[in-house]
Amino acid sequence: MSKSASEEAEFFFKEIPGGVTAAYGFRAGAISCGIKNPTATRLDLALVVSDLPTATEACFTTNKVKAAPVRLSQQHVKVGDVRAIVANSGNANACTGPQGIADAKATTKAVAEELGVKMRQVMVCSTGIIGMPMPMERILPRVSELNLALNADGSDQAAQAIMTSDTKAKSYAIEVECEGATFRIGGIAKGAGMICPNMATMLCFITTDAKVEPTELKRATQAAVEQSFNRITIDGDTSTNDTVIVMSNGASEAPPIKSRSSCTHIFRAALREVMRELAKMMVRDGERVTKFVEIRVQGARTYQDAKKIAEAVGKSMLVKCSWHGGDPNWGRVIHAVGYSGARIREELIDIYFGGLLATKNGMASNTPVKELEKVTQQPAFTVTIDLNLGSANYHIFTTDLSEEYVDFNAAEYSAAIHATRQTGLSLA
Amino acid sequence: MSKSASEEAEFFFKEIPGGVTAAYGFRAGAISCGIKNPTATRLDLALVVSDLPTATEACFTTNKVKAAPVRLSQQHVKVGDVRAIVANSGNANACTGPQGIADAKATTKAVAEELGVKMRQVMVCSTGIIGMPMPMERILPRVSELNLALNADGSDQAAQAIMTSDTKAKSYAIEVECEGATFRIGGIAKGAGMICPNMATMLCFITTDAKVEPTELKRATQAAVEQSFNRITIDGDTSTNDTVIVMSNGASEAPPIKSRSSCTHIFRAALREVMRELAKMMVRDGERVTKFVEIRVQGARTYQDAKKIAEAVGKSMLVKCSWHGGDPNWGRVIHAVGYSGARIREELIDIYFGGLLATKNGMASNTPVKELEKVTQQPAFTVTIDLNLGSANYHIFTTDLSEEYVDFNAAEYSAAIHATRQTGLSLA
Numbered sequence: 115m116s117k118s119a120s121e122e123a124e125f126f127f128k129e130i131p132g133g134v135t136a137a138y139g140f141r142a143g144a145i146s147c148g149i150k151n152p153t154a155t156r157l158d159l160a161l162v163v164s165d166l167p168t169a170t171e172a173c174f175t176t177n178k179v180k181a182a183p184v185r186l187s188q189q190h191v192k193v194g195d196v197r198a199i200v201a202n203s204g205n206a207n208a209c210t211g212p213q214g215i216a217d218a219k220a221t222t223k224a225v226a227e228e229l230g231v232k233m234r235q236v237m238v239c240s241t242g243i244i245g246m247p248m249p250m251e252r253i254l255p256r257v258s259e260l261n262l263a264l265n266a267d268g269s270d271q272a273a274q275a276i277m278t279s280d281t282k283a284k285s286y287a288i289e290v291e292c293e294g295a296t297f298r299i300g301g302i303a304k305g306a307g308m309i310c311p312n313m314a315t316m317l318c319f320i321t322t323d324a325k326v327e328p329t330e331l332k333r334a335t336q337a338a339v340e341q342s343f344n345r346i347t348i349d350g351d352t353s354t355n356d357t358v359i360v361m362s363n364g365a366s367e368a369p370p371i372k373s374r375s376s377c378t379h380i381f382r383a384a385l386r387e388v389m390r391e392l393a394k395m396m397v398r399d400g401e402r403v404t405k406f407v408e409i410r411v412q413g414a415r416t417y418q419d420a421k422k423i424a425e426a427v428g429k430s431m432l433v434k435c436s437w438h439g440g441d442p443n444w445g446r447v448i449h450a451v452g453y454s455g456a457r458i459r460e461e462l463i464d465i466y467f468g469g470l471l472a473t474k475n476g477m478a479s480n481t482p483v484k485e486l487e488k489v490t491q492q493p494a495f496t497v498t499i500d501l502n503l504g505s506a507n508y509h510i511f512t513t514d515l516s517e518e519y520v521d522f523n524a525a526e527y528s529a530a531i532h533a534t535r536q537t538g539l540s541l542a
Numbered sequence: 543m544s545k546s547a548s549e550e551a552e553f554f555f556k557e558i559p560g561g562v563t564a565a566y567g568f569r570a571g572a573i574s575c576g577i578k579n580p581t582a583t584r585l586d587l588a589l590v591v592s593d594l595p596t597a598t599e600a601c602f603t604t605n606k607v608k609a610a611p612v613r614l615s616q617q618h619v620k621v622g623d624v625r626a627i628v629a630n631s632g633n634a635n636a637c638t639g640p641q642g643i644a645d646a647k648a649t650t651k652a653v654a655e656e657l658g659v660k661m662r663q664v665m666v667c668s669t670g671i672i673g674m675p676m677p678m679e680r681i682l683p684r685v686s687e688l689n690l691a692l693n694a695d696g697s698d699q700a701a702q703a704i705m706t707s708d709t710k711a712k713s714y715a716i717e718v719e720c721e722g723a724t725f726r727i728g729g730i731a732k733g734a735g736m737i738c739p740n741m742a743t744m745l746c747f748i749t750t751d752a753k754v755e756p757t758e759l760k761r762a763t764q765a766a767v768e769q770s771f772n773r774i775t776i777d778g779d780t781s782t783n784d785t786v787i788v789m790s791n792g793a794s795e796a797p798p799i800k801s802r803s804s805c806t807h808i809f810r811a812a813l814r815e816v817m818r819e820l821a822k823m824m825v826r827d828g829e830r831v832t833k834f835v836e837i838r839v840q841g842a843r844t845y846q847d848a849k850k851i852a853e854a855v856g857k858s859m860l861v862k863c864s865w866h867g868g869d870p871n872w873g874r875v876i877h878a879v880g881y882s883g884a885r886i887r888e889e890l891i892d893i894y895f896g897g898l899l900a901t902k903n904g905m906a907s908n909t910p911v912k913e914l915e916k917v918t919q920q921p922a923f924t925v926t927i928d929l930n931l932g933s934a935n936y937h938i939f940t941t942d943l944s945e946e947y948v949d950f951n952a953a954e955y956s957a958a959i960h961a962t963r964q965t966g967l968s969l970a
Contacts, residue, residue: 179880179888179904209876211889211905244873245906354877431859431943432951439952445672448637449782452607460607461639476607477639478673515859517945523860524867 125383133269133285136300137323139166139365143263144275147252150204150242157275159253161260162199162319163229166363169328170196171335172237175356182207182214183238184355186222190234191359194328197231199319199359200260201239202253203278203304206315208354209245217248224257239357241278241304241315273302276317280304282399286391290324290368290384292377297324297366299384305396315355316343318392324381325364326371333373334382335360342389345510346397360385397511402518405437406494410509413501419456420508423499426454434515442486444472451499462502468495553811555716561697564715564728565751567594567793571691572703575680578632578670585703587681589688590627590747591657594791597756598624599763600665601771603784610635610642611666612783614650618662619787622756625659627747627787628688629667630681631706631732634743636782637673645676652685667785669706669732669743701730704745708732710827714819718752718796718812720805725752725794727812733824743783744771746820752809753792754799761801762810763788770817773938774825788813825939830946833865834922838937841929847884848936851927854882862943870914872900879927890930896923 135142144160172191174184190196200221207214222236229236240248263271273283287300301320326334339358364370371381398406409428414420427433430450436443444465451458465473468489470481489495563570572585600619602612618624628649635642650664657664668676691699701711715728729748754762767786792798799809826834837856842848855861858878864871872893879886893901896917898909917923 177877177880178886179876206873209873209888209901209905211903244877245901352881354880431947435948435951438948441952445634445637448607449605449672452605452782453780458606460637473637473673475639477637515948517948519859520863520866520943520945520948523863524869 125380127288127290127384127387130287130289130298130300132267132287133273133300134162134302134319134321135266135269136287137298137321137363137365139323139363140164140321140361141264141266142268142272143260143265144268144271145256145260145263147202147256149202149249149252152249152252157271158203159256159260160201160272160275161225161264162272162321163264164197164321164361164363166365167195168197168361168363169194169326169331170237170359170361171328171331172360173335173339173358175352175354177352177354177356179209179354181240181355182210182218183240184357185215186218187237187239187357190222190237193234195235196237196361197235198225198229199237199239200225201241201276201317201319203241203276205240205242205246205248206244206355207240207248210247213247217250220250221253224254225260228257228261237359239317239355241276241317241355244354269300269302273304276302276304278304278315279401280399282395284392284395284399286388286395288384288388290380292380293369295366295368297322297368299324299388301388301392303392303396305399315353316396317356318343318358318389320358320360320385320388322360322362322385323365324362324368324371324377325366326362326381327373330371330373330378331360331362334385337382338386338389341386342393346393346512358389394511397513400513401523402516403513404493404516405514407437407512407514408496408509409512410496410498410507411501412498412507413503414506414508415457415501415504417506417508419501420506422454422456423451423501424508424510426450427497427499428510428512431515434513437490438514438516440487440491442467442472442483442490444478447497447499448473448476457503458501459503464500464502466498466500553808555718555812555815558715558717558726558728560695560715560726561701561713561728562590562730562747562749563694563697565726565749565791565793567751567791568592568749568789569692569694570696570700571688571693572696572699573684573688573691575630575684577630577677577680580677580680585699586631587684587688588629588700588703589653589692590700590749591692592625592749592789592791594793595623596625596789596791597622597754597759598665598787598789599756599759600788601763601767601786603780603782605780605782605784607637607782609668609783610638610646611668612785613643614646615665615667615785618650618665621662623663624665624789625663626653626657627665627667628653629669629704629745629747631669631704633668633670633674633676634672634783635668635676638675641675645678648678649681652682653688656685656689665787667745667783669704669745669783672782697728697730701732704730704732706732706743707829708827710823712820712823712827714816714823716812716816718808720808721797723794723796725750725796727752727816729816729820731820731824733827743781744824745784746771746786746817748786748788748813748816750788750790750813751793752790752796752799752805753794754790754809755801758799758801758806759788759790762813765810766814766817769814770821774821774940786817822939825941828941829951830944831941832921832944833942835865835940835942836924836937837940838924838926838935839929840926840935841931842934842936843885843929843932845934845936848934850882850884851879851929852936852938854878855925855927856938856940859943862941865918866942866944868915868919870895870900870911870918872906875925875927876901876904885931886929887931892928892930894926894928
């Protein structure tokens with residue numbers, strides 16, 4: 115039993131296996147197409163299907179440079195009754211111009227024909243390198259095989275197929291009781307990148323067999339994203355491909371979820387719980403991350419002030435470096451607080467590492483640095499910044515910055531281009 | 543002869559030696575007080591003095607957490623006729639509360655008494671670790687010795703004494719001709735830190751023997767800072783201690799510089815030139831930096847849009863990592879352009895590395911990646927982003943992000959605290 119981290123109502127949910135196929139009426143599967151590298155055998159094309167009509171809601175990147183699949187899926191989700199999500203890793207299909215749009219359309223068309231649904235009932239997502247053409251000749255001939263790979267236990271394969279620099283497949287599901295009935299909600303995700311502030315693409319596909327009315331699904335999805343993925347990505351720093359999709363097919367016997375029905379609050383908390391667990395998995399699996407840090411800002415005058423501070427501290431390279439070294443360097447934290455743009459009074463600021471006071475009234479506390487180090491040398495800890503000015507709070511999850519991260523990110527494009535050339539392809 | 547990088551008028555100036563003492567009537571010097579470490583012998587306390595009355599202007603950090611010397615100097619500069627700047631490295635005197643203010647005052651008082659001027663005619667600056675008390679017992683008894691160290695060739699000593707993680711002392715001066723007379727303008731600076739986005743303290747002290755009227759000095763200083771240090775620091779990410787001071791003592795025979803006098807434009811260009819050269823030295827000497835990159839944004843709808851893009855690209859960790867690896871990863875650049883908040887049209891964006899087109903109309907150009915790599919593998923290069931939407935431009939200077947930077951910044955605080963303990967001091 116895991117505890118809901120809701121800031122509103124608290125519920126307890128039963129974790130169950132099955133990820134994106136934990137809910138009734140959904141199937142998933144994946145195949146290996148060699149999208150990034152024709153000779154590789156890893157899974158790289160995933161399909162998630164609902165056998166019943168759905169209400170579907172999605173949130174997309176706010177980046178003004180949007181990948182072709184994002185542009186297409188933004189149109190498709192408006193039509194409603196989405197039946198399938200097709201997603202590939204190895205190529206982002208971003209900055210690929212009209213050909214990229216044509217390629218995304220061709221993929222949805224092939225999947226729709228295979229499944230016997232309309233092209234507009236298929237969402238498409240891509241993640242991988244930017245600016246390279248999609249190897250459609252390695253994808254389209256394989257769509258029948260992808261259909262055959264679908265099964266009610268296929269969540270793990272789909273989760274693996276959307277991984278890029280992730281080291282672990284990300285999956286989470288819960289069973290929820292309400293009004294004497296149960297429904298299920300679960301999903302898969304991929305994250306990695308630094309998560310914050312510059313995130314590589316994140317994808318998250320969630321399914322539920324609750325019957326959720328579209329207006330309520332939209333409201334619950336937006337609220338849950340704000341309480342989960344938006345707490346790890348830092349406003350505006352979204353990738354060209356970020357996508358969260360929630361499909362509801364009503365296969366359970368639980369009563370319908372409407373704006374004020376008896377199960378609404380528990381559904382909202384359950385959706386938030388699933389997204390938060392997946393979001394935390396992304397942070398923990400961030401590229402070459404060695405520390406998982408929660409930044410809590412409290413006592414701010416306004417929510418916006420609290421948010422500005424949490425994001426400034428979470429983005430600061432000098433702060434992240436100090437965490438990497440296990441260094442309780444509160445001076446760097448207060449420095450970032452100072453330039454965040456939020457209203458502060460330096461002489462009122464208290465900073466805690468774990469439960470230990472590091473900074474009192476804007477100055478070094480009496481806590482021995484050896485004690486503070488015991489906190490910051492842990493793989494996970496909390497930094498609390500109390501402004502003592504008001505009652506607004508905000509929190510985010512973030513990571514350290516490692517030498518390995520820099521090394522890992524130093525030559526992606528050249529390596530990809532050279533790999534492509536070795537295989538005889540050229541750039542568009 | 544170096545060329546003025548002015549975006550307005552262009553002038554050519556003669557570079558001369560002497561730094562902050564190149565102008566007539568200024569002296570400088572430094573001593574070693576062991577401020578960071580009592581057993582170390584490096585210079586760490588500097589003094590710059592004008593033997594004549596001055597007009598003095600200063601710009602300070604916009605960080606809301608301000609070091610004690612910043613708070614005090616902000617008051618002193620308002621009085622006018624500043625005669626001296628006393629500056630130390632090894633301790634920032636930031637987050638030190640009322641005791642920090644008292645310590646900064648005590649330093650200015652001791653220097654004023656020694657020089658026979660008023661306390662309010664002395665500016666004070668500090669740079670180093672945040673949150674530790676100033677070791678006044680190692681500073682105050684040495685002020686007479688500091689006075690004795692002053693001489694008309696003392697610029698290099700002063701430049702060395704304000705260094706922290708800088709690897710080189712930073713000094714630049716020029717001689718300027720106007721209306722048949724000459725005046726001199728020169729300065730010293732310290733930078734380091736990552737410069738952008740999280741800069742360690744920058745200090746810059748500039749002196750001129752031109753006779754500049756206070757209103758004009760203020761205007762010229764603000765404009766020059768905007769065209770130099772603000773192009774490397776990224777708005778808002780200033781440290782707790784950043785300070786730029788410009789002193790004018792009129793010791794030359796050049797005609798007075800007023801708002802519309804004949805030499806006004808040349809003085810403005812000369813001040814900008816000195817600040818830009820010092821700013822570039824800071825970037826090149828950034829902590830563990832291996833690349834010096836100019837980001838030019840052109841064709842934006844507005845100046846603010848151009849600025850947002852330059853800063854988003856310059857701050858992006860993933861972009862900086864790619865530069866470190868010499869990787870012409872234009873996908874990461876356009877990704878940062880997309881989340882900058884500026885108005886763009888993806889399909890109009892062109893990106894150049896050096897003079898080579900990497901991205902045409904938002905897609906990969908036909909330039910072979912081997913050619914692009916020849917640019918990005920150089921120690922210095924330019925990235926030009928043309929939005930093709932309007933006529934507004936902006937540019938900044940920035941750096942890569944190296945593994946060594948992370949390593950270097952991983953344990954500053956613990957190390958400093960432990961060093962302090964070894965010497966028998968404790969925290970406040």
